[in-house]
Amino acid sequence: MKIHLIDLAQRLSDEFSIPHRDAMLIVEATRDFFVESIREQQRVEIRGFGVIKYNARPSGVKRNPKTDQQIIVPKKIVPWFVPSRSTTDISS
Numbered sequence: 001m002k003i004h005l006i007d008l009a010q011r012l013s014d015e016f017s018i019p020h021r022d023a024m025l026i027v028e029a030t031r032d033f034f035v036e037s038i039r040e041q042q043r044v045e046i047r048g049f050g051v052i053k054y055n056a057r058p059s060g061v062k063r064n065p066k067t068d069q070q071i072i073v074p075k076k077i078v079p080w081f082v083p084s085r086s087t088t089d090i091s092s
Contacts, residue, residue, distance in 0.1 A: 049083070050087055051081075053082055054080065055078050
């Protein structure tokens with residue numbers, strides 16, 4: 001299931017009886033906070049939902065399966081979402 005920002009704002013607007021424009025500002029500010037935190041590689045934790053951690057992928061030589069050409073891939077850090085126990089209990 002996909003949830004679009006506008007749908008989230010509509011639900012917030014309906015649930016708390018606030019103007020849709022204000023709900024959209026809240027949703028966009030929250031999204032911007034998450035994007036900025038991930039960009040700065042800060043740990044983001046939402047209690048009862050999960051944590052965004054970071055994994056370092058080592059550099060190495062990889063192979064392009066189409067051309068069979070070898071490529072040097074640099075080391076990079078990747079965000080990783082780890083759901084909380086309560087979230088995994090709900091999904092199972």
